[in-house]
Amino acid sequence: AEKKVIAVSIPAADHGWTAGVVYHANAAAKEINKAFPGIEVIVKTSPSASAQVSAIEDMSATRKMDALVILPHSSEELTTPVKTIKEKGTFITVVDRGLNDPHIQDLYVAGDNIAVGFNTAKFLVEKMGGKGNLVVLRGIPTVIDDERIKGFQDGIKGSDLKILDIQYANWNSDEAFKLMQDYLAKYPQIDAVWANDDDMLLGVLEAIKQSGRKDIKFALGGNGMKEIIEKVKAGDAMTPVETPYPPSMIKTAIYLTAAHFAGHAPVRGALKLDAPLITKDNAEEYYFPDSPF
């Protein structure tokens, strides 16, 4: 019988989290290609949305594609092109950043961005007795970023927690380091910091450490980066909790798609990975020492 081809289209590694995605996608491809002789997984990365549209066009123009696993660069730009592929009868698995039209996908695997923001906010409200000054670092203008911010804002609603400032640091630790230095220069009293991704949290922590300031009680991130989970495990006072948003979701998605072809029953539907608070108690479950992320 002919091999079933699963094409995986993901963004190129442009920050820590996407680097993790590329790592897990490649790992999944290797494992599946070895384990299932009837399935071939090919992975293609693209540095931009338009390059990603081109890549899936190219793959569908030149080879038969039984399934497409895609983590879209952006929802708007990829919706129509993925739809075109779907119309040729390809099985579509969408990961993380959703498409504008959910009818296109056969399978959806994603984290819960609202929860990432909301659960972090709830933790702060509780621990800080409902009041205090916050600063926030956000990522790149995208739906995901918006959702996390929205979840966070919903979470502090009704409390006296006040967001002093919110600026973009592009999910980049360097920019976060600088931004945090500037926040520290600008605000004499900051009670807690939230960076909506762990890449940025690394920069924030470095800036706080250098300033020697004692007013900051919490500096929290999100995404489940290895280094941060280690802190949580160790009971770090400033970063005692974390929310998961594992790049390994791509691996899950690829495996589920492979199961659709190799398995006995069709796989369909949506899998929403939860974003519960990771605390010292459950941190071990979220710790993957071999992952690059």
Add this chain to the structure above:
Amino acid sequence: MADVAAAPPRAQHNWSIGWGDAGPFLALAALVAIGYLINPDFLSANNIANVVTRSAFIAIIAIGATFVISSGGLDLSVGSMAAFITGVMILFMNTVAPSVGTAAIPLGMAVALVTGIACGLLNGTIVTVGRIEPFIATLGTMGIFRALITYMTDGGTVAIDRSLRDAYRPVYFGDVLGVPIPILVSLAVALVAAYVLYRTRYGRRCVAVGANEDVARYSGISVTRIRITAYVIQGACVAIAAICYVPRLGAATPTTGLLWELQVITAVVIGGTALRGGRGRVWGTVAGAVILEFIANLMVLSDFVSEYLVAAVQGVIIIIAMLIQRMSKR
């Protein structure tokens, strides 16, 4: 002195110019041959049509850049200008669509053109009247255009209204006698541009300004006017590209047009236009844009390059393409 201008050297000279100009096309041919060897699917009609259609955006913008660069300028803002124009156009169309229906599309196109021309005018004015190094001036406006659209759309994302989507679709996906519309548009733009650059006073002066500003000025050419016009042409070209682009992606996002400026300049230079000005090659630019898109395509079609190394292989191929181009000039 009758014996000075002997025929042979002159003829030889012409001949060598011919080859020099053939450089980008030779590089393109080499690439196509290699592509075929790597993966025969590469030459399937479908794939070729896709790739060439895609290259239309960069080609159209790069044709504008050919004017700017051959007049001795540079424009780094084209990518974010494209995002800005796309955003303005979509916002406008979405606003008027409820009242005018699909007539919003031609109106939107007009708005896009006007916006592009205004952006070009801004760039040209800062560069010439402000006498600021084009690199810096357009780096500045690059930030400005990007930020404006982010601001106008509260984060930079705006999708085209569903009611317009299908009516607009053919502009990218349609064809005339089998030739995709973006290809026709870019051919038309290239034809007009080649005519303007090679056959009109303006084109001649544009190149003269790039070749030697003093000589041009002393010959009574208004260097300022010529340069500004080049930036305006660039703006119009970006607008045309944006008009074709909207139906493909259906939205402007914060990453629309990101780093296009580098691709555009690369296409122009691979095409044989001199980055210091004084020499412009419209068809070479088009070939350059197609080359870049073919390289990207080849990366997807070939399976033996690790995903991590794609950028490296692209870099190497671009350098080799330049070497081929260079060598053919001997």
Add this chain to the structure above:
Amino acid sequence: MADVAAAPPRAQHNWSIGWGDAGPFLALAALVAIGYLINPDFLSANNIANVVTRSAFIAIIAIGATFVISSGGLDLSVGSMAAFITGVMILFMNTVAPSVGTAAIPLGMAVALVTGIACGLLNGTIVTVGRIEPFIATLGTMGIFRALITYMTDGGTVAIDRSLRDAYRPVYFGDVLGVPIPILVSLAVALVAAYVLYRTRYGRRCVAVGANEDVARYSGISVTRIRITAYVIQGACVAIAAICYVPRLGAATPTTGLLWELQVITAVVIGGTALRGGRGRVWGTVAGAVILEFIANLMVLSDFVSEYLVAAVQGVIIIIAMLIQRMSKR
């Protein structure tokens, strides 16, 4: 000709040249004044120290770029070269740390320098021997460096070994008599660079090559050797910047050095170096780097710029800084 070197005209001439070179410093002063008006915290010792320390990387790299640019070249690869060097250095230190302990740090620094020099050599060779437009050549190596480090580190993130972190930390966070070490390093680099550019034969030749390649060649200068050396200096500067950078966040990531090339070129040009070559200003470059970092800092410290518009305001300020620089030249 007794009237030749009359004193008054000479003095006057010097004065006007002096002003021209003061441009970037005037722009910096204007910025500091505005910053203070907007938010007095701007001038707090702490803030100033932070910002100037931060500007050190760009300053050090831009000092290297001053050589490349004044010799008539360009290097777009510096950002990804920085990431590459950082990655190679960390990988190396992590590998040897178990056996040599903290001696890994000086060894790593040596490795970084060698890597930087090799990268510069590669760039210089492609540009001169391959005779490829620097813009394109270094755009190519930009992809190559970035891809190589991504490949070597499986995605590009590699953190420095815990056992080295504390020993290395002072290189960024330490100070001597209250002056942060990166500031001292960049001052040292600038001093050496100014000496080389203004006071040595090499510096003379470098600027001559940028001013007029033919004149340089006819004067017996090896244009190739001078240009390659400029790229090597650039490579060494990137390595020094990387060495200071590593302890800051303790890791190389896929975003390390992203778009630094644009900042670097902007700093150089704001500083008064001519982008077409033939004129280099080391201290101006340093001022340019500080200006850029101050602008970014001001964006955060001031309250009236929407987060969406930051890039636009930055663009406007850069253009204004160039205008101040320009105007002071009259």
Add this chain to the structure above:
Amino acid sequence: MNAAQAHVPAPDGGPVLRAERLGKAFGGVTVLSEVTLDIRPGEIHAIIGENGAGKSTLMRLLSGYLQPSDGELLMDGAPIRFHTPSHAQSVGIALVHQEILLAEALTVAENIFIGREIARFGRLDERAMREAAAAQLAAIGCSVSPRARVGDLSIANRQLVQIAKALLGTHRVVIFDEPTAVLTHEEVDPLLDIIRALKQRGVAILYISHRLDEVERLADRVTVLRDGRMVGTYEAEGLTPQRMASLMVGREFASLYPPKLEPELGEPALEIAHAHVPGFVNDVSLTLRKGEILGLAGMIGAGRTELFEGLLGLRPASFGEVRLHGRPVHFRSPAEAARAGLGYLTEDRKGKGLLLGERLAPNLTLAALDRVHPFARLDLAGEAQQLDRAVRSYDIRLRSRDARAGQLSGGNQQKLLLAKVMLNDPTVLVIDEPTRGIDIANKSQIYAFIQSLVREGRSCIVISSEMQELIGLCDRILVMRSGRINGELSGDAMSESNVALYATSSVARERALEENAHG
């Protein structure tokens, strides 16, 4: 607008253009003051003066390239200000620059028509422009192709193109700033004919030249400038070159050429055998002896410049053998040649000789950095002394030590270039056009200088388009034609007619063929 056709008669007998107490200062330094001048229709008015006297500055004021700081211009008796060169052109004033101002990347025809392209219904009429350009060029005796790239042309041909460009259109005043400095005699004659024809049509001509014999032949009136001031305007009738020279320098002027020494020819200093420079030089062999001044004559395109550029490794070339002082040598760069003791002074001072935007001292020492600065650290004080010495020995006239090379007058640039080459202390010196744009007093200094060089035991090859200079200075002359040595002259055989004969006809080859046939 048709090529070189037009003329407009002056409305009355008065001057077309009048300068009244014209003055110019650059950043506070006055270079021209109180110049009052009438330019009449149908006259050839020569302006002479030493290098740096202010001739070019005056011409630029008259044609809109510079704005006067003092005084005013009157056209047809009414005051007028030229805001731009094209403004001056539009009222009929054209300037042929001393320095070549053409876009190298463009073709001859493109350059000639920059800014006034011929178009039909908006479409460029290339053919019309090429034909007009060719006609214009032919009229001044230049036969380069309108399609040739200016960057590929020799300096002389560029100058002719520049003249053709300036002459295109309708003129009332045409200003020539040293138009013949880079031309050979054969090329000068058609140009002088053109100038006379313009005069016949009532055009007013201003003519600058350091070739005083030319001035004598051509001019109706002569204005002499010295140090930026008028010495006076004289009827040319009866004004001998001798007299002109003494008016220029303000003292009696003796003879131009130093008396010839009886050359004590020594060992061969430079031997070149079977030189080939593809496209330019075909199997040239020559020997220069120690203590000799060897002239190299020929017309544009003869390949003299390329021969030596090839020798220095500046362009692809092959040699049977090259020996310097008996030792076989092969130079890959001018630096290697300089180290071995061979110096070459380029004919293209603006493009290949000097960094025009740079100060004088760095320019002076650029080719001899290792010599002037023994250590990597620059010896700025030593360099300043070198400049002082050069300024003194070569009589370089400048208004300020901080001047940029490009601000020197043409002649002084040439002297700076000579000083630059001599800094390497060459034992064999090749000077390509040593006195291009040099005034008569300086010329004689340079000749004396060359002679003192050979007296010290050095040897010298002089490439020159001025036959008299070669005849007056050299011990022996080789004449090149179309990339070959076409004849050798020495002693009494060194005459203008012989040089011209060998330069223009293939006598030598015919003779050789004849001999072959007989032998």
